Amino acid sequence: MENNKISRKTIGMIIATALMGFTGIMSETAMNVTFPKLMTVFHVSIGAMQWVTAIYLLAVAIIMTMSSYIQRRFTEKKIFYTSIVIFTIGTLVGGLSQDFVVLLLGRVLQGTAAGLAMPLMFNIIFERVPMNQLGLWMGFASMILSLAPSLGPTYGGLMIESFGWRMIFIFTLVIPVVSLLIAILTYENSKKTALSKPFDFMAFILLAITLTALLIAANELETGQVNYLLFSTFIITLGLFIWRSLTSQAEFLNIRIFKKLSFTMAIIPFILFQFMNIGGNFIIPNYLQLGFGVSSALAGFTLLPGTLLGAVFSPLFGKVYDHKGAKLPLYVGTLVLLGSLILMFVLVQTMGFWFTLLLYILFTLGRVLAFGTTNTTAVAHLSDKERSDGSAMFQTAQQFAGALGTTVVALIAGSNKDIKVGMNHTLLLFVILTVVILVMYRIMFKTKAYTE
Structure with a gap:
């Protein structure tokens, strides 16, 4: 890449990864319009049904806490292709599910894939795009990701009206296929700087428990009672995470x-x-x-x-x-x-x-x-x-x-x-x-x- 030019391969990498990020976010909100229908199908309340969205976002959030380490530890190709494989498996699991728990498992897998793809897209832009075009491509990435949340309900509404809720999952796979074809022609790896510190798995686990405990505790308020065990777990693990982050020499998030x-x-x-x-x-x-x-x-x-x-x-x-x-x-x-x-x-x-x-x-x-x-x-x-x-x-x-x-x-x-x-x-x-x-x-x- 010349100082003021962006290579075709870089453009292809950005587009391929943006499509994966777009698919992930669209999948997140496409299910919102199906809740009245799925509450009847799976015999669950609206409080339980919201986990179709919440557990997806929780999975994305937890994976994103590792994004800085993952991008230094693994090549762009490995991260991208892994996200496609995981998303495809999760989409098939969700689309073919006969049980509500299996549906949630599919959503966790989809969220994991999106948590890999979205930070990768921004990383590629920061590493490969010249400064004089950085705003343009950041704007492109932001536009793609901002379109997806509300295109999701429109897409989901059309699917459930015409083909049924399962097709919301199945038809989504068209976009990863297109993304994969672009990636095969354009994806290449950047040189990686050797990691100077090991990853702090303890801090990661503590933060994952903290986020999960808070979300479940908030959800259980639907019963009209406070789950003091979960709220206590949230407070304790949050305190331990802060302590670990301030004292550990390993690498995670600089709080x-x-x-x-x-x-x-x-x-x-x-x-x-x-x-x-x-x-x-x-x-x-x-x-x-x-x-x-x-x-x-x-x-x-x-x-x-x-x-x-x-x-x-x-x-x-x-x-x-x-x-x-x-x-x-x-x-x-x-x-x-x-x-x-x-x-x-x-x-x-x-x-x-x-x-x-x-x-x-x-x-x-x-x-x-x-x-x-x-x-x-x-x-x-x-x-x-x-x-x-x-x-x-x-x-x-x-x-x-x-x-x-x-x-x-x-x-x-x-x-x-x-x-x-x-x-x-x-x-x-x-x-x-x-x-x-x-x-x-x-x-x-x-x-x-x-x-x-």
């Missing part, structure tokens, strides 16, 4: 960067944005189907226009950050998001299909404007040595926040017999979280990093 207030005050809003994004994607199709009798296909389509516009405007939003800095897009985006949530909250009993579609467009545009800027500005204020860890933490936090968002919103929806009441309570929570984000920004912009 010391949380000492930087500018980073911490950015990653928390980032988590809350993703919590609302995936939680909203979960409840909106169910709200329309159960509350207004909208078909699965139409309910899934509700999310599509907002997502497409969000993807189209992403490069423009990036230019706003480049020319105006972080403050303007963060505040404007968050205030637009807050306005959309307040309108939804007021109209929740009568909103129906069209108002939901229009207000979701506002919701998405506001979130996309602030969400991407939050990530960019936080990592930009880290040193070169800290950025790989900061990026890994953002990616892990993004997936786990989605899993937690699905779990909590399902808990709220499941605790109310009327889905409109559940939607009302969900929107109230989202309004409160958005106000918290604005407070976080106020604190962030008072830190030394932003005042120098």
Whole structure:
């Protein structure tokens, strides 16, 4: 690769890996519109059914915590082909499952594959794309990944209306096949730097237990009781993980960067944005189907226009950050998001299909404007040595926040017999979280990093 040119092989590698990341995220949300149907098929509650999404996101989050080590330990080809094999097996297991537990196993395998592919895509871009084209290709990657969450429900709705829920899995395999054909022609390995430290498996296991215990404990609140054993496990393993990370000489995640207030005050809003994004994607199709009798296909389509516009405007939003800095897009985006949530909250009993579609467009545009800027500005204020860890933490936090968002919103929806009441309570929570984000920004912009 010349200084100012990107090779065709690199372009092929990025496209092939982006397709795998796209497939993984689309598979995550494609099942949301099937919940009313699958609750009948498998005889489970909406609280149990949300695990179809939550366990997928949990698997992605756990694998992503290892992404920095995996990419230094294994070649790009090994990581990519492994993700394709695991995703294919998981998709077949899910699509052919006759039991709910087997369905969840398929989702775990799919999530594992996505957790390998998505960090690999960004790693290829950072390693192989010249600086003068970095923004373009990062924008391409972000656009692909931002389209997938809301294309999923549209795809899932069309599949279940025309062919049945199993075909949501089976037809998905077309994209990995295309991705594989591109990879065979273009994929090549980069030179690897020898690892200077061993991987800290103990820290990894402690963090995996921490995330899993919290998610299960939150899910079990559906029963009306607190599982003190699980919450205790979460607190203990979190404490042990922090202790291990601060004392171990082995390699995992450098949590010391949380000492930087500018980073911490950015990653928390980032988590809350993703919590609302995936939680909203979960409840909106169910709200329309159960509350207004909208078909699965139409309910899934509700999310599509907002997502497409969000993807189209992403490069423009990036230019706003480049020319105006972080403050303007963060505040404007968050205030637009807050306005959309307040309108939804007021109209929740009568909103129906069209108002939901229009207000979701506002919701998405506001979130996309602030969400991407939050990530960019936080990592930009880290040193070169800290950025790989900061990026890994953002990616892990993004997936786990989605899993937690699905779990909590399902808990709220499941605790109310009327889905409109559940939607009302969900929107109230989202309004409160958005106000918290604005407070976080106020604190962030008072830190030394932003005042120098």
